Amino acid sequence: MRSLRIRIYGDDILRAESAEVEKFDGELGELIEKMVETMIVEDGVGLAAPQVGVSRRIAVVNPDPQNPDTLLTLVNPRIRSCSDETDCVEEGCLSVPGIRGRVERPIAIEVEYQDRHGGRHCVKVVGLVSRIMQHEVDHLDGVLFVDRLSFGRKTLVKGRLRDLARKGKRE
Numbered sequence: 623m624r625s626l627r628i629r630i631y632g633d634d635i636l637r638a639e640s641a642e643v644e645k646f647d648g649e650l651g652e653l654i655e656k657m658v659e660t661m662i663v664e665d666g667v668g669l670a671a672p673q674v675g676v677s678r679r680i681a682v683v684n685p686d687p688q689n690p691d692t693l694l695t696l697v698n699p700r701i702r703s704c705s706d707e708t709d710c711v712e713e714g715c716l717s718v719p720g721i722r723g724r725v726e727r728p729i730a731i732e733v734e735y736q737d738r739h740g741g742r743h744c745v746k747v748v749g750l751v752s753r754i755m756q757h758e759v760d761h762l763d764g765v766l767f768v769d770r771l772s773f774g775r776k777t778l779v780k781g782r783l784r785d786l787a788r789k790g791k792r793e
């Protein structure tokens with residue numbers, strides 16, 4: 623199976639709000655398989671559909687890439703509640719290569735989502751999984767982690783983002 627091309631910062635699809643998934647068919651299953659494959663090839667811990675050019679509310683998450691049992695597929699995820707307690711941890715993104723930065727997020731969240739067959743689930747997650755899920759749900763709303771950096775850090779990476787955007791638009 624060929625992996626999908628990752629869209630890079632500057633590509634408009636990364637800024638669009640993705641559409642709800644309504645049909646849970648073979649085509650959805652195939653897209654999810656390809657997303658998982660792409661996440662593994664690119665060595666990521668999460669991937670959202672807009673990052674591979676599909677504006678639909680789908681994300682795959684795998685906090686431990688060495689362990690396929692931790693893989694989770696989220697269709698139409700919605701964050702129901704967040705802890706008041708936050709932490710500030712360094713993040714990166716396959717769509718923003720070469721740039722990392724600390725982002726403050728709630729430590730624990732409750733997420734409602736559907737699986738690839740449409741079954742409904744609700745999980746409480748904490749720590750790394752919670753952080754990855756929040757990062758991926760952001761993608762579905764057109765938000766990137768660089769939007770959430772501190773003012774100082776944003777200023778520092780501004781030039782590099784501009785370069786990325788120029789390259790992303792050309793591709």
Ligand SMILES: [Zn+2]
Nearest residue numbers: 714715716717
């Ligand atoms: Zn990302």
